[in-house]
Amino acid sequence: MSWLTSAASETQITHGDRLWLYCLAGLIMFLLVVPTVIVIPMSFSDSQYLEFPPRDWSLRWYDEYLETPRWIRATITSLKVAFLTMLVATPFGTMAAYGLFVSGSRYGKAIFFLLMTPMIVPVILIAIGTFYVFGKVGIVNSISGLVLAHTVLSVPIVMIIITSALRTYDLNQERVAQSLGSTRIRAFFEITLPQLKFSILTAALLAFLTSFDEVIISIFLSGGGNSTLTKQMFSALRDYIDPTIAAISTLMIVLSTGLMVGLQLIGRKDRRD
Amino acid sequence: MAKGDQNSRGALGAKQLRAAERKEAAMLLALTIPAIIVVALIIIIPVGWLFSLSFLDETGQFSLANYQKMIEYKSYLRVFRTTFNVSFLTTFLCILIGYPLAYFLSQMPRKYVGLFMLTVLLPFWTSLLVRTYAWLVMLQRNGLINNFAIDLGIWDTPIKLAHNLNGTLIGMVHIMLPFLVLPLYAAMQRIDRNTLQAAANLGATPIQTFWQVFVPLSLPGVVAGSLIVFVLCLGFYVTPAVLGGGKVIMVSMQITAILEDQFNWGAASALGVVLLVATFAVLALASRFLKLDSVMFGRH
Numbered sequence: 001m002s003w004l005t006s007a008a009s010e011t012q013i014t015h016g017d018r019l020w021l022y023c024l025a026g027l028i029m030f031l032l033v034v035p036t037v038i039v040i041p042m043s044f045s046d047s048q049y050l051e052f053p054p055r056d057w058s059l060r061w062y063d064e065y066l067e068t069p070r071w072i073r074a075t076i077t078s079l080k081v082a083f084l085t086m087l088v089a090t091p092f093g094t095m096a097a098y099g100l101f102v103s104g105s106r107y108g109k110a111i112f113f114l115l116m117t118p119m120i121v122p123v124i125l126i127a128i129g130t131f132y133v134f135g136k137v138g139i140v141n142s143i144s145g146l147v148l149a150h151t152v153l154s155v156p157i158v159m160i161i162i163t164s165a166l167r168t169y170d171l172n173q174e175r176v177a178q179s180l181g182s183t184r185i186r187a188f189f190e191i192t193l194p195q196l197k198f199s200i201l202t203a204a205l206l207a208f209l210t211s212f213d214e215v216i217i218s219i220f221l222s223g224g225g226n227s228t229l230t231k232q233m234f235s236a237l238r239d240y241i242d243p244t245i246a247a248i249s250t251l252m253i254v255l256s257t258g259l260m261v262g263l264q265l266i267g268r269k270d271r272r273d
Numbered sequence: 274m275a276k277g278d279q280n281s282r283g284a285l286g287a288k289q290l291r292a293a294e295r296k297e298a299a300m301l302l303a304l305t306i307p308a309i310i311v312v313a314l315i316i317i318i319p320v321g322w323l324f325s326l327s328f329l330d331e332t333g334q335f336s337l338a339n340y341q342k343m344i345e346y347k348s349y350l351r352v353f354r355t356t357f358n359v360s361f362l363t364t365f366l367c368i369l370i371g372y373p374l375a376y377f378l379s380q381m382p383r384k385y386v387g388l389f390m391l392t393v394l395l396p397f398w399t400s401l402l403v404r405t406y407a408w409l410v411m412l413q414r415n416g417l418i419n420n421f422a423i424d425l426g427i428w429d430t431p432i433k434l435a436h437n438l439n440g441t442l443i444g445m446v447h448i449m450l451p452f453l454v455l456p457l458y459a460a461m462q463r464i465d466r467n468t469l470q471a472a473a474n475l476g477a478t479p480i481q482t483f484w485q486v487f488v489p490l491s492l493p494g495v496v497a498g499s500l501i502v503f504v505l506c507l508g509f510y511v512t513p514a515v516l517g518g519g520k521v522i523m524v525s526m527q528i529t530a531i532l533e534d535q536f537n538w539g540a541a542s543a544l545g546v547v548l549l550v551a552t553f554a555v556l557a558l559a560s561r562f563l564k565l566d567s568v569m570f571g572r573h
Contacts, residue, residue, distance in 0.1 A: 008380065009380060009469070009479075013479040017479075018380075021373065021376070021377055021380075022377070024373050024377075025373060025374050025377035025378075025389075028370055028373065028374045029374070029389065029392040029393075031447075032392050032393060032395075032396050032447065032450065033392050033395055033396065035396070035404055035407040035408055035411060035447060036395055036396045036399045036403075036404060036407065038407055038410070038411060038417065039403070039406065039407045039410065042410065049415065050410050050413075050416075051415075052417050091307075092307045092308045092311065093308060095304040095305070095307065095308070096304060096305040096307075096308040096309075098301075098304060099301040099302055099303070099304030099305050100301075100302075100305060102301050103297075103298045103301035103302050104298070105298045105301070105302055107302065108302070111302070111305050111309065114309065114312060115305065115308050115309065115312055117312065117316055118312065118315075118316060120504070120552060120553070120556065121316060121320065121549060121552070122507065122508025122525060122545075122548050122549065122552060123508060123510070123525075124508060124510055124524075124525035124528055124529070124545065124548070125319075125320055125323065125508075125545045125548065125549055126315060126316060126319065126320070128323065128528060128529075128532065128541060128542075128545065129316075129318075129319025129320050129322060129323045129545075130315055130319045132319060132322060132323065132326075132538065133318060133319045133322060148311065148314065148315060149315050151311050151315075152311050152312055152314075152315040152316060155308050155311065155312070159308075184297075209398065212400075213400040213401060213402065215401065215402055215510075215511050216510050216511065216525075230400070230402055233402055233406070234402060234511065234514075234515075237402075237405075237406060237409070237515050238514070238515065241409060241410060241413070245406055246406075246410070249400075249403040249406055249407070252399070252400050252403050253399055253400075253403060256398045256399055256400065257395065257398065257399070260394070260398050
């Protein structure tokens, strides 16, 4: 029991005295994770009612999902919108973050706050405002309108990640390249970009997930044949607890966790090289 | 930069250098233009439009009727009170639960933090809708929590946990907790451990050191985290709509209801404007106490 009586902090408190903290934190961490993973076993239940642990196992809710055209169409729409959002938001956000960080202009701060407003303005306002304006222009229910709206939500996230990456990056490397005769643009693409690539990948994935998981704007701006997966799920949730959603949720958890774990693995390899 | 530019560099005067510097700063700022255009199209024009709609009556004349209704009708007042109460309670519960967790994480040796941090990040990466659904399933009448509590004898008949305020709060606290824990953990990491040692050397007990040195030094993190949580709660929609069962009406749900039932853009816009003003008021109030940039960056 030497661990229990050994010092746990600067104040010489022992691990034994702190057991309650470890238990409490353990309980909180358990409660944080359980709701995220509990739907996974439930989705393999054979019953109409979601139960845990399932009495009989089956893939019937996955079959249900795969055989319902409405769900498949919505999934394809969501993937398409998220992919396009990623393609637009990542370069836009990276350009803005780089420009603001390097220029050091006195207008920089004002522009930065302007570009951060999508994080502050309640999403419902963006949703109904764009619904109104897009209605006038006639792009409600269109993929392009939805991509534009999701881009605005993703740009601040991309900017925050790229800005914090630039903080630990030595910009003098670009100056060295320039003094050796490279152009500014070439210096960026050949010196800076390769070193930022992991952060840019992170930013791109988060832009993808931001769009893929977005609910409120999708409720207003997507419809008809272009409803997103989240819109379909939300309207299904309000009526009754459909076990098909457990199957879809499982797939979404696997997608987001898989992307993030993959990213961590790449990051680890990146740091080792 | 052109070739000629480089050849004549040695001969550049201070004036030209400054001009070149200004030109370069302008070019760098120009990189923000695409992002600014998107923000203008999606935020400034639509929200500005809503702002002007809120001051028009049904005939398109200028009027304050939409705002007057908000003061006169009890139902609006109730929605505002619910929104504030739910946001306040969620923030309070997040601090209560998040502080011990952040403290625990800050005390862990570096090599284990990543593993424990996954428990905070895993839900953070998971769709909000999925987590709300999971709680709906768990909190049902015959759900996991009720069955578990009855088996253990904590209560003997199923308790109504979902479709009310309890369910809403449970779901919202779960969703908001990472937004509090992440900036709070970062703030705790920045605390200079020597101050704790100094307190111990000067004869403070561990409990005194914690309350009189550690807690005050971690307060900026608490303020930053709870500010983010509170502001995000004000605009919440999905979780109260699914877990509240129609009993917890937040402002954003009322906005949708007005549009769906009455198609009244003026009234919906006015509510939206009030929500926006309230959000900015909270942030403005908070920015007097702490640097806003640190809050922004604490968010991710």
